[in-house]
Structures are given as structure tokens and as C-alpha cells.
Amino acid sequence: MAAQVTINEGVLWIGGEAYPLRNISHVGLRELTVDKGLAWRKFILRSIGWLILGGIFAAVVGNLGTVVLLVGEALLVWRLVKALQTPPVYGLVLNTSGTQRHALWSTQQEEIQELVREITKAIGHPDVAQTVINVAHAIQQGDVINQYGRDNIGKIVNNGGVEKT
Numbered sequence: 773m774a775a776q777v778t779i780n781e782g783v784l785w786i787g788g789e790a791y792p793l794r795n796i797s798h799v800g801l802r803e804l805t806v807d808k809g810l811a812w813r814k815f816i817l818r819s820i821g822w823l824i825l826g827g828i829f830a831a832v833v834g835n836l837g838t839v840v841l842l843v844g845e846a847l848l849v850w851r852l853v854k855a856l857q858t859p860p861v862y863g864l865v866l867n868t869s870g871t872q873r874h875a876l877w878s879t880q881q882e883e884i885q886e887l888v889r890e891i892t893k894a895i896g897h898p899d900v901a902q903t904v905i906n907v908a909h910a911i912q913q914g915d916v917i918n919q920y921g922r923d924n925i926g927k928i929v930n931n932g933g934v935e936k937t
Contacts, residue, residue: 775906778904779793779891779894780903782898784866784891784894786875786876791875796866796868799892799895801864801881801885802862803863804863806855806858811855811856819845822845823841826840826841826845859879861877861878861879862879862884878910879909883907890903890905
């Protein structure tokens with residue numbers, strides 16, 4: 773999915789969202805990656821549990837149970853491989869009036885870095901002519917769930933605001 777970012781007349785437009793340049797106090801890049809250690813820990817714990825339960829099931833049922841055991845373990849391996857191969861995503865972070873917003877996400881770090889440079893340049897020179905930046909590898913933001921601390925979950929919604937769930 774492609775996205776268009778426009779800087780015009782002192783306003784940064786990302787899709788339908790408008791950010792007045794004079795209200796932006798910080799522009800940055802955020803990287804989200806898979807916690808590979810956590811993925812391995814989950815895989816090991818799930819495999820141990822499945823091998824115990826599946827082994828009991830296979831002993832009771834016989835050959836069909838053995839097939840179910842092997843298919844279940846193959847599914848766990850597939851989920852691990854999928855998690856480990858998930859590429860990082862990069863976000864454009866804007867701080868406005870004390871609120872941090874994740875305005876745009878991309879699979880290409882260079883695209884977000886270019887946005888950071890152009891927005892920073894526009895903040896320093898708000899009277900510059902219109903600038904249009906096409907982000908070819910933008911991704912649909914949807915809901916991104918981040919956990920900070922042990923039981924604290926923040927939910928980032930499409931407009932970049934944080935809402936507790």
C-alpha cells in the first residue's frame with residue numbers, strides 16, 4: 773500500500789490527518805521487531821506441553837494419535853519460523869503538544885528516514901514550497917499493541933492516540 777505525505781502552507785498531511793508544523797516538537801523513527809527470545813521460549817513451552825498431551829493421546833489412540841501429534845508439532849514449528857522471519861517495521865513518530873503519535877508505518881527504514889529529514893527541514897523553514905513525498909512501502913496501521921511493564925498494555929489506535937485497554 774502506498775501513502776502520500778504532503779507538506780504545504782505550514783501543515784503536514786498524512787492521509788486525512790493534519791499536523792500543523794508549529795505544533796510538532798519532535799520528529800523521530802521507531803523500529804518494531806520481533807522478540808526472538810520470547811518466540812523461542814513460547815515455542816519450547818508449547819512443544820513440551822504438546823508432546824506430553826499429544827504423547828498421551830497417541831498412546832491411547834494409536835497410529836491416528838501419532839499423526840495428530842506430528843501435525844501439531846509441525847504447526848508449532850511453522851508458527852516459530854513465521855515469527856522469526858517477520859521483518860521489522862518502521863514508524864514515523866511525531867510529538868505534538870506533549871502527545872506522541874505514530875503517524876505512519878513502513879517496511880523500509882529509508883522511507884521513514886527521508887520523511888524525518890523532510891519534516892525537520894519544513895519545521896525550520898515553514899514557508900518553503902509544497903513538498904509531496906510518496907511512501908511506496910507504507911503499511912496499514914490498524915491497531916498496534918505495545919506492552920510496557922509487566923501487566924500494562926497500551927493500545928495505539930489509527931489516529932496515533934494511546935488508549936488503555
